[in-house]
Amino acid sequence: MIKIENIKKSFGDEEILKGITTTFEKGKTNLIIGQSGSGKTVMLKCLIGLFQPEEGRIYYEDKAIQDMNDDEQRTLREEIGMLFQGGALFDSMNIEDNVMFPLRMFSSQKKSEMLTRVNEVLKRVNLENVNKKFPAEISGGMQKRVSIARAIVNNPKYLFCDEPNSGLDPRTATVIDNLIQEITHEYNITTIVVTHDMNSVMEIGENIVLLKNGLLVWQGTKEDIFKTDNEDVTKFVYSSDLFKKIRDIQISEQ
Numbered sequence: 027m028i029k030i031e032n033i034k035k036s037f038g039d040e041e042i043l044k045g046i047t048t049t050f051e052k053g054k055t056n057l058i059i060g061q062s063g064s065g066k067t068v069m070l071k072c073l074i075g076l077f078q079p080e081e082g083r084i085y086y087e088d089k090a091i092q093d094m095n096d097d098e099q100r101t102l103r104e105e106i107g108m109l110f111q112g113g114a115l116f117d118s119m120n121i122e123d124n125v126m127f128p129l130r131m132f133s134s135q136k137k138s139e140m141l142t143r144v145n146e147v148l149k150r151v152n153l154e155n156v157n158k159k160f161p162a163e164i165s166g167g168m169q170k171r172v173s174i175a176r177a178i179v180n181n182p183k184y185l186f187c188d189e190p191n192s193g194l195d196p197r198t199a200t201v202i203d204n205l206i207q208e209i210t211h212e213y214n215i216t217t218i219v220v221t222h223d224m225n226s227v228m229e230i231g232e233n234i235v236l237l238k239n240g241l242l243v244w245q246g247t248k249e250d251i252f253k254t255d256n257e258d259v260t261k262f263v264y265s266s267d268l269f270k271k272i273r274d275i276q277i278s279e280q
């Protein structure tokens with residue numbers, strides 16, 4: 027569980043996060059959604075410690091980052107898996123070495139042990155016999171699965187995904203969404219996904235936080251989305267052509 031209390035972050039005179047309070051639950055896919063520029067990535071970067079908010083507190087379980095000593099912060103970093111936008115695989119390393127990278131960084135395991143773990147996670151994301159291939163030799167969807175394998179290789183307690191579907195066709199995007207959700211449930215991880223993909227919202231939105239101009243304007247589940255009359259939610263949802271068409275059909279059938 028990750029809890030944030032009244033976090034504020036500015037760049038120069040511009041306040042980007044204007045006091046956000048919320049909880050991201052364990053074992054759930056928590057989504058941060060909102061229009062471009064609403065502050066999603068800045069919030070994610072605050073959560074993983076890349077940006078220091080000027081105000082507010084961020085709790086991992088019951089301990090605030092602000093109160094952690096260096097050792098505790100290092101431990102926390104090891105407990106975090108990151109799935110970067112675009113995958114961010116190392117082009118010059120083969121798949122096996124890409125996935126092994128966090129183990130080399132953080133563990134003192136023997137190579138054979140690391141390899142066993144690498145094969146385990148590659149199997150979990152349904153990728154076998156690709157160990158010696160290079161990222162450029164596999165499809166975008168496969169690259170995403172490699173990135174997921176790399177993000178979970180250290181058994182993280184927390185998984186952060188920044189636009190995990192960018193650049194994927196809708197069917198592959200759904201496969202990736204479902205994989206993230208399955209892994210979240212299976213390993214009881216606190217997962218946070220930044221997205222503006224409405225399909226992801228409706229597929230895996232177990233706890234959705236909607237940001238607008240640096241404020242949290244709505245929070246709920248995917249089931250709540252169609253029930254709410256919150257104007258910010260409806261504007262966001264129906265900015266998607268597909269959902270606009272669904273609404274038009276619903277209205278015409280009434």
Ligand SMILES: Nc1ncnc2c1ncn2[C@@H]1O[C@H](COP(=O)(O)OP(=O)(O)OP(=O)(O)O)[C@@H](O)[C@H]1O
Pocket residue numbers: 037042060061062063064065066067068069222
């Ligand atoms: N390092 C930075 N320095 C200055 N301003 C920044 C920095 N990072 C982000 N911003 C500003 O913060 C605002 C919010 O950016 P952010 O990247 O969080 O938006 P977002 O909701 O993730 O958008 P998108 O969906 O387009 O990725 C933007 O106005 C952006 O210019």
